[in-house]
Amino acid sequence: MTKEITKISAMEIDPAVRQGGIVRAVLTPNTVGATAGFMGTVTVPAHQFVAEHYHPYSDEFLFLVDGALTIRIGDASTELKAGEAVMIPRGHRHRFENLSDVDAFGVFHICPLAPRPEIGHVETEPVPFPDAAPPRVGGAR
Template identity: 30%
Template sequence: MLEKASQIRVNPADETIGDGRLAVRFLLTGEQSNGSIAAFELTVPGSQRLLAPAHSHDHYEETMYGIEGVLSLTVDGQQHNIEPGQALCIPRGAVHRFDNDTAETAKVLCVVTPAAIGPEYFREAFAIFSTGGPPDHARLMDLMRRFGLTPAPQPPQG
């Protein structure tokens, strides 16, 4: 029992992944929680739109809790602004995306239950977006699907 207790520590993941536009700091991954929960801070600079498309996930809920600034989430077509001290649970199957429409940096705590997504997803996503040009759409769609994210149909251009 002593060995198991020695493995328990504050912020066992504590890894920051980012590209200057977004930063994800994992506090806890599925590896440390027997797959039950993942928790990470998401920092979004002011006036930053998410590059990835709107999506849903059928295998987990995602709850966002506001730490600083205001993050705008669109969930099933309805906009919600998350401010410090506010929380929003995104249920399985709900199509969602987020943007920071203010000039100030926004930071939220994201909790994923069960822990179906982890640092590996974000490492690969930031690699796709770091090419300098437009992201490889097919690669991005493959990545999203491999990690249980279903891209939302894109509205017709016209």
């Protein structure tokens, strides 16, 4: 049995900017019927950050395609450069900060899915754009 292939362009996805950066949840339960996790892109403009948060039910995998980011996981931090990847274990607070003069771009995967989308992401510091739409799995995270 052959299933039709669903192709999604990241640029078709409305970006989430509430917690900083430009996050597009591309392959999700809402866009492709994913049941195990979801994948998306994150752009962190020069001298900006993605506010600290954690995922109580999911691990996060981040592959940096372009630029450099300082990744803080709990009390530890490291610089991630283009071509490098990091895994953030579920329940660990993490923050992405771009200290450079060029934008950073990465691809992330979060799995497994939380039992309900609204409990899959917990903010632990004030977000830079609190009036923006809240994160959600589907069109944006």
